[in-house]
Amino acid sequence: MGSQPDFTDEEKASESNRLLSAASIPPPKSLGESGPPVALEVAYESSDKLFVDDFDYDSETPPPFSWRKLWRFTGPGFLMSIAFLDPGNLEGDLQAGAIAGYSLLWLLLWATIMGLLIQLLSARVGVATGKHLAELCREEYPPWAGFLLWVMAELALIGADIQEVIGSAIAIQILSHGVLPLWAGVVITASDCFIFLFLENYGVRKLEAVFAVLIGTMALSFAWMFGDAKPSGRELIIGVLVPKLSSKTIRQAVGVVGCVIMPHNVFLHSALVQSRKVDQNKKGQVQEALNYYSIESALALLVSFVINLFLTTVFAKGFYGTEQASNIGLVNAGQYLEEKYGGGVLPILYIWGIGLLSAGQSSTITGTYAGQFIMGGFLDLRLKKWLRALITRSFAIVPTMIVALLFNTSEATLDVLNEWLNVLQSIQIPFALIPLLTLVSKEHLMGSFRVSPILEVCEIQ
Known part of the structure; x- marks a missing residue:
């Protein structure tokens, strides 16, 4: 036993006061939080994560395939697939079909396959x-590159x-017989962030179930339209299997790629799988987990491809x-469809x-959801969920409201804007893809x- 150093009474008192003072300093609080601090921004708190049965084992070799486990892992891929089915995709689909006919179906297929590969890397x-x-x-x-x-x-x-x-606002305008103007539809749609927060409080599976219903509604609606239109099966198969591209359809082709491969979706999927x-x-x-997520993502994007194919x-x-053909867009597509295919039992417009x-x-x-992960991850913001959702929602709603007010009476201009926004997505792809390919190849x-x-040359030192 070594001898203990001797301290005077004054030294002992001084040391005690120092320790008490250090202990009395309150820990820093997170922005917008009143409780204990969170060390780092995370996609999901541990208590919010879904526990998969029979998943706690130490073997390096995964057990045999289980349908039950696949069901437990099903969800993130279908949420990710929503980006392949948003109004921007519908705009790209209808313009590709009207202007290029069946000739860009092969590109839709390969863009979806390429999108799947990217999303698998993200997962x-x-x-x-x-x-x-x-x-x-x-x-x-x-910091400069991250910014x-x-x-x-x-x-x-x-x-x-x-x-x-805008797509939601147009749909609300259609279903309200034009009573609600475009800007009113934007205001109604803006409330979705609070719907999201409400659903999230009931657990991730409830949220995923709601999205399953919405995807099912889309599939049923566009399958109904497909049945009414009765497209040529022969031309459909040729369009899927035989690549064809002309100078007149370049913009539509770029739009198809841009609306299928969405940059923000790359960020989103890497968070959803957690x-x-x-x-x-x-x-x-x-x-x-990677095996099951791969199967689930492939199934989800197969569904999205079929829906896009229908449209x-x-x-x-x-x-x-x-x-x-050159005048059709989201705004007037319903009227054109009704003129072409008639009303029927349930009017195709509705x-x-x-x-x-x-x-x-x-x-x-x-x-x-994606906005929260992107802003929270890049800026390490530790905010309450409602505040973070409100901030990220405002980033999009303000410019959207401006667009709605400016183009409320100009259908043609609004459709052209939507088309160029698809092109914008194509331009933005490298800013999500290069970091993904770089980081997924880092051994540490x-x-x-x-x-x-894959892209070591793109690493920024």
Whole structure:
């Protein structure tokens, strides 16, 4: 035993006072929070994550496939697939069909496949690291690069949100027989952030169930339209299998790619997969989660591809080669459909309106979700959920309201704006894709789940 140092009474009193003073300093509080501080911004608190049965094991080899486990992992991929079905996609689909006929269906297929590969990498980053892409960009890139990526992500999100909110507003205008103007529809749609917060309080599975209903509504609506239109099966198959592109359809082709591969969706999916409890220190658990998420994402995007295919072929059959083809957009598509295919038992105008409303509402809610992850991850904001949702919603609603007021009486201009917003998404893709490909190849982040160095040249030191 070593001898203890001797302290005088004054030294002991001084040391005691110092320790008491240090202990009395209150810990820093998070912005907007009144409770204890949160160390870091996270996608989901541990208490909010869904526990998957029979998932707590140490083996590096995943157990055999289980339908029950697949069901438990089903959800994030379908929320991610909403971005493949938003009003911007519907705009791209109907214009591609009306102007290019069946000739761009192959591009829709391959854009969806490419989108799936990107989303699988996004899920891989989220599951393997336990962090989403925005968080990793903040940690791995220098401040100036992180700020640039955040600005670009916000611009892409605002562009997508304008389309989504305007799409919902158009649907509300259709279903209200024109009683509600476009700006009123925007105000109604803006309340979706509070609907989102309400649903989120009931757990992630309830939120996912609501999205399943909305996707089902879209599928039913556009399948009904497909049945009414009766497109050519032969031309559909040729369009899917035979690549064809002309100089007259370049803008529509770029729009198809831009509206299918959404930059903000790359950030979103890496966060959504963290809604299930996975121990990143257990290789077998990570691998099994990736396996189930891959299956689920593929199924979700197969559904989205079929829905987009329905819509494109309906407009290809009805309007390709006609004088109206270049004038069709989200605003007047319902009227053109009714003139072409008639009313029927349930007028096709209202079927279109229901499908468009489902697309708009579901995508605006996921846009709110994505906005929270993007802003919170890049800026490390620790805010209350309602405050963070309100801030991220305002980023999109303010410019959307301006658009609604300016273009309320100009249908043609609004449709052109929507088309160019799809092109904007194409331009923004590299600002999400390059960080994703760079980070997924970093061994210190991904460990054994890294992919081969894809874009090391793009790493910013």
